[in-house]
Each structure stands twice: as structure tokens, then as C-alpha cells.
Amino acid sequence: MRILVLGNSHVAALRVAWRQERSRWPRLEVQFAAAHAQGQADLSITNHILAPKSQKVRENMMRVNGRADYDLRDYDAFAISGGTPSIFHAISLYNQARFFGLPSLADFDPNKSQEWSVLSRANFQSALVGLMQNGSAMDIARTLVSTGKPCVILQQLRVSLDCLSQPRKYAGFLRVKNTGDTGVLSQMLDVSSTAAYADLGNVLHQPHITRIHDIFTAPEYRRGATRLTANDSALQPADDFIHGNGRYGTALLDALYSHFFS
């Protein structure tokens, strides 16, 4: 099976894993079409060729992938890793709203004022789906779905547990951890991720083996993460907690493999 993986800087983890262990997935042949930031939203299909519309994205893709044009007839399926549903969507909404079912609301007193509003679970999910559908992956997913070939959306990995070394910057995550809402919020993230792309493709949730405390990624799947470059060898800064490493990429490709072949 020939898979084209698209996305942004999060593609680096997959590409590192593929370069290092491709024999682990004998029935897969994987190629990559990554672009920094929102570049994947610039891609369009003309006569089966997927290519960027702007020169700027083209140059970026040439630097990062060695190519910018992809004949989609060469692939059996697509996977998107970048701009996809993320724990950041859930946390940003959690900062402004809570929903029935969260453990922290067990002793809720509506007469005490709070900084957030209270919603039904369905309402919160609807709002979270709305946030997720504003991501850049939605545009490229709609483009790829028009080929009739399967498209898999890879949920963005949760922030590394190491982020708590910067409690001010990651105060929202610390708040969730302290309230005991991590499990229910993580479930809401997964359910909403699937719902957000229900009409476009399957969403693969972050592999459970890579998670810790529900809303974090275990540090061993982040440490040593590299930047998206031609050879993906430059390390991410020490205070980057959002990108996965090659080990994480392996877990993702394992999940992708299971999705297609089990």
C-alpha cells in the first residue's frame, strides 16, 4: 500500500521513523509531502497532480521534501499529520467552559461566580468540533477526499509531560491535571476528533501507549524530537514540548499499519 503523508512540522516524527525502520512495515510504502506552518492548505489538485498554488510554499516543499508535485494516482491512501485535532483545542475551550460529567463539577455551586460557563456535554462537544474544523488539515482533507481514496487524519500528539517544567506557559494543562478532569477531557478530545472529520475520513487517535495522565505525551516520545528539514536531523529546542520524536513516529506508523491491515 502506497501512502502519502501530508502535514506540517509534525511529519518529521513519521519521516524519521520511516527512514530508520521501514522494514517494520513491509506492506507499506510511505512518501511525504510536508510544508511548514499552514502550507498544506495551499495545496490543490490539477489533473491528478497535487501541488502548491504559491511560489513560497513550493520553495518550502522543495527544501523540505525535495519535491513539490505529487501525482495522486501513485498512492492508495493519504494520511495527514498537522493542523489536526489537538489537545490545545480542548484546553482552550476548557479554559472558558466546562461540561457536565467532569469530575471537578461534582461539588459545583452555581451561586459562586467562576471564569467559565457550564455547558451540556453535547454542547461542549459541538463547540470543540467547531474549533477542530478550523484547522488547516480540514482544507487538505477536503481536497484529498475528492480523489475517492481513503484519508486518515492523525490526531496531533498531546503536549509532553515535560511541559510542566514551565507551569506558567502551560498553566492550562496544569489546571486540568490538578482538577482531576484529565480522563474525561481526554475522552472528549478523542470523541470530538472523530466527529470533526466524520464526513472526510477516519481519525486515528494518539496511540494510548504514548500517553501519560490522559492529556500528556510520555516524555520518552518527545525527547530528541527533530525539526522538519530536508534530513530531519536538527533537534527541536529544549523548550519545545509539542513535537514527537522518531519513537513516536514508529508508534504512529504502527497504528496506521494496523488501521489498514488488521
Add this chain to the structure above:
Amino acid sequence: MNVLDLEPPPPGLSGENAARYGYGLYSARYGNIYSVRQLKQLLEDALSEKVREEDFWFAGARVHDGLRPNVDPDGLDSVEEAIFLRRYHLAQVRRMVASSDVFVFTAGLTEIWINRLTGTVYPTAPGVIASPSHEVEIDFQNMRFAEVLSDLEAVRNLLQEVRPGIQMLVTVSPVPLTATASAKHVLLANSSSKATLRAALGEFAERNEDVDYVPSYEIITNPAARGNLFAPNLRSVTQTGVEVVMGQFLLAHGLTQSPATRAPLVATELEEMADGVVCEEALLEAFGE
């Protein structure tokens, strides 16, 4: 003027979904309050923090708040969730009244759906969106002048209890009935209902110095307007109609029109009501077909 919104929508909710979930229509998410009886009940419940389990109705496995069935359109997971959310909502209603200088109410209907045993009033007939449990019996009732007037006085007292000195602006909705549960033709039901409301609100405003009547009904329906302030469906009020009413209101009260004036939202609200997006009355008509 500052229009309060104690239950704003969460980020991420699209405009369409926000309207579906009852956001951006009123100062809290109580849904449509058609009758003065319904308003009085809301304030009584808010002040007493009363939640009645029989007010939660069912559509299959989903639970709906029978007192505001359109607010969570896909229903809730459980009665427990429904009770929890209702308590939260009632707390916002208390906060809303406590923060208000002026309370604005548009009376729409005299027809109500009432729990035979408890006297609880619902905005929609059973079965239209959801149905009560079989132990609850709901009757139709058409409120009379004396009842409406009595309820208005009770509303005023309840508001004053929370916010002494609060003023009231009352008006009759110019949107005509699209359906009636009475045995009358809808034309007769409409004129009877509007006349009852107009007389009661007029008397209420005459009796109380802190109550003012806003003649939106007269402005929209007066013959000189030749029906031009109604949309082609002869039910929704046009944007022009809203602006005329708001303009007259602001002029009468020595206020200036500003970009923050809520007129466009009111127009949207009225159009949406006529389009059946949020109007239980329109659903009743469809259900009846």
C-alpha cells in the same frame, strides 16, 4: 444602553449552532418565553432555586428541559445532567436580574400548556419536541385579561425583590399567531390574544410609574404602514420595521442610535422565529400537519 448576556456562546460554536443552542437571542438561555405566566414562573424558580424532575421530558433516550426545550436541541444524556444545567441556568437568571437597570419583556401569547397537577407552564405542547413521562398530564389553557394583569404585577414584585428600583419596558409582539390550540380559527385566536395582551400591558403600565409600554405592536401593524414592515411571509418583521421601532424608542427616551444597538440581532431573532429555527409555535404547526 448595554444589553446583558449572562450565557454567551463558547468559542468554536458556529453561528448556526449558537442559534440552535439558544445563544445570542436573550440575556440568558431561557429560550422563548411566550406568556407572562411563563415569565413569572421563571422568576419564581430562579429566586427559589426550584427544579422539578417532572419538567424534564423525553425524546427517545434523550432528555429535554421541558421549560426550554430548544436550548439543547439534541437533548441531554440524563435527567441528572438536565437538573444540573437547570440549576446553573437559574443562577444566571438571578445574576441577570440583579445586574439589570431595565427589564424588557415582549409578550407573545396568551395560550399556555399547563401541568394539571402542579400548575407548571411549558412553552410547547407535549410531543412536539419531547414528551413528559406518562405520570404528567398537560392541559391547554388560554389566559384571560385578569390573569395576565395579575401575573404582570407578580413579575414586577419578583423583579423588585431582587433588584429594587428596576424599571420595566413591556411590549406586545407584532408577530401573529401561526397556530392555535384553541377551537377558534387562528385569525380569531390571534386578535383575541393580542387584544388581551395589549389591554393588560397597557393597564399595567398605567398603574406603575416604573413601567413603560413600547408601542412596537402599533408601529408594525398600523394601517399606515400598509403591511410593508412585515416580510413577504406576513409574519416576520423586516429589518426596516425593527429600525423604525428602535428609532422611535430611542427618540422617546432621549437616547442615540449607536452601532452597538441590538436592532440587527432582534431582527435576526424575529426572522429566525418565523423561519422556524427556534420557534416552538412553528413546530406545533408542523406537528399538527
